[in-house]
Amino acid sequence: MSGDIIGIWIGAILTLGIFSFLYKDNPFYKFSEALFVGISAGYWFVVTFWQYFVPKFWDNLSLSFHELVANGRIDYHWIYLVGGFFGVLMLLRLVPKIGWLSRWSLAFIVGTTAGLQFTRYLESNGIRQVVGTIKPLVVGGNLGTSIGNIIIVVGTFTGLIYFFFSKEHKGAFGGAARVGVWFLMINFGAMFGYTVMSRMSLLIGRMDYLFSDWLKLIK
Amino acid sequence: MLNRIDKSIPLYFSAAVSVLIFFIFVSLAVGVEKTPDPVNESSAQIQIPPAPPTNVVAQDIPNDKGGAITISWDKSADDGGGAKNVTKYEILKSTQKDAGYKVIGNTTAGATFFSDNTAPNGVPYFYKIRALSPAGSSESLPSAPAFAKRQWFDLSRLSLFILSLIIGFAIFYFIEKAKSDKGLFIRKIAGLEAVDDAVGRATEMGRKIIFVPGIMDMDSMQTIAGITILGRVAKLAAEYEAKLEVPVCTSLVMVTAREVVKEAYLNAGRPDSYNDNMVYYVTNDQFAYAAALDGLFLRERPAAVFLQGQFYAESLLLAETANSVGAIQIAGTAMPTQLPFFVAACDYTLIGEELFAASAYLSKDPKLLGSLKGQDVGKFIFLLVILIGVVLLTLNSVLGLNLPDLKVLFQGI
Structure with a gap:
């Protein structure tokens, strides 16, 4: 039995485990759920490490360090130290006495998000x-166009x-607002x-996996 | 006579051979004039190159960070058909007017502009356009020199800047007004009126309140709005001594939510009731998170479920499951595709901007109330512009007038 076939069987059994929730909460669902949550949490940790920490922080600072050592030049990549500094502040939560410093990072994130999104929201x-x-x-x-324009x-x-x-x-004013609610509801x-x-297409995808990849009932 | 002829034969022969050799040589060297025939005449015409493009203009691209020049030209007269039909244009660039031109790109036939994104700021460049066809190529005259430069301000977004200033000013004005005028009016929002009832219900039933702040990180305004509502819910839960649980799907949201809940318990005078485990991380994965929450809803059978933030495909899974266990649900999101599910499956739904207004509504903080009033000024400006714009365009359409189109106010955005 090849690795692919084992993978398909595991996927199919776990899919059925998640679907069993439609009947009621049961040990099969609990097992599938716990496995799904555990694996995905680990997976996302690795993704975060390789997609954010390494390329954004490590690689950029390595470049800066290399530039400093090789050419004696201080380039703009050192700016990533600011992000690293805020990251360290977040980790200080592990030290209860100075854990409050992590609020600086949170304040920075929330403040910049609000500021950056202001013009974006105003525009879009x-x-x-x-x-x-x-x-x-x-x-x-x-x-037809006249009616369409009036509706818009x-x-x-x-x-x-x-x-x-x-x-x-x-x-x-209230009457106009009620008309507005009607438009919203329609x-x-x-x-x-x-x-x-579009949700049906997700279901079809799973069914296709079960009946085509697993059971081979659909060719 | 014969003798004379016989003697003269070699002379005639050699003369004829010489003439023949001369003609062959000349023919090979310059070609022989022949009687024109139609086939050869048309092939001679194909060798004439197409007309060159004209009116080449190069200029800095306005409102950018520099490093780019746009080049425009009038098409070749042979662009669009015929034996000399242009197949493409090549763009040539040089720092000197009459020499040193190199091809930097090309466009298809019919094109009349090109952006050179490889022009360092402050260096003057000349551009030529070369039209190519199967019959050959021809070059335009060089453009006047152009150089890229960086602009400090993007003037195409001036209207956005002015609007931001007006709304910003209105917000500051109404914040100051709200500080002195405690009775600043905010209309009733049904979903938020029900928050107290939901927390009270959970207290009476002795069951949990589960608060879900969406599936996005802290860089989403909806998550921030959801966390703000969490503060109010946590304060009520602390006052009523109800059990609160906040499963989240990103680490930053977890940290922020913990801070908010901790502060709410502190403000309610019950810091001892708070513990970090009330807010916990599940997973970043959307459907694993949904699976975990569905299981949680069924096992804990919460009395109240708050779904406040940015949701995607998991919205109906969560709302339906919470509904099936009889929880009172108050949802809020600004995601147009998920709102219908919340409206259908939840008891109360904060629609779009109601989610953002919730923090002001719940806290009655003058800063937030003033901010909400200032935003209403922005909406009033939008209404006014729509109304005037629609009237002007309708008059143009009905009466054939030429009144201005207000859309030009926002050109470039």
């Missing part, structure tokens, strides 16, 4: 939506009104069907 969630919504409500000789403009306008938090939703309905189909 704000300006691009506005640009995409500025359309003529009436397009001469093209009823009214939907975006009222949807945006729903997300006003500092004004009470009552009167005309959108969710359409999205639900669309996403279910």
